[in-house]
Amino acid sequence: LDFGKLLCLNETAAWLWKFAADAGDWTVESLADALCNEYDVDPARALSNVKNIVSEWQKVNVLE
Numbered sequence: 786l787d788f789g790k791l792l793c794l795n796e797t798a799a800w801l802w803k804f805a806a807d808a809g810d811w812t813v814e815s816l817a818d819a820l821c822n823e824y825d826v827d828p829a830r831a832l833s834n835v836k837n838i839v840s841e842w843q844k845v846n847v848l849e
Contacts, residue, residue, distance in 0.1 A: 797824070798838045813839055 797820070804819050805811050816839070817832040826834075842848050 797834065798841075801835065801838055802842075 800823065801816055801820065804823075805816060808815070808819075813832065813835050817828065817835045820826060820831040820835060821828050824831075839848070
């Protein structure tokens with residue numbers, strides 16, 4: 786196990802991961818919209834958070 790690539794998910798990131806997996810095809814915008822629908826969060830903040838989370842997923846190579 787390469788601990789340098791260990792991914793820890795907070796509650797929001799875990800919810801987004803499951804949503805993305807279930808959705809199949811998704812965009813950062815569609816994840817942000819889904820986050821707004823699930824939680825009471827400002828759309829701009831949701832988009833920023835999703836961009837950060839997706840960036841982390843890319844850094845640890847969990848996205849194709």
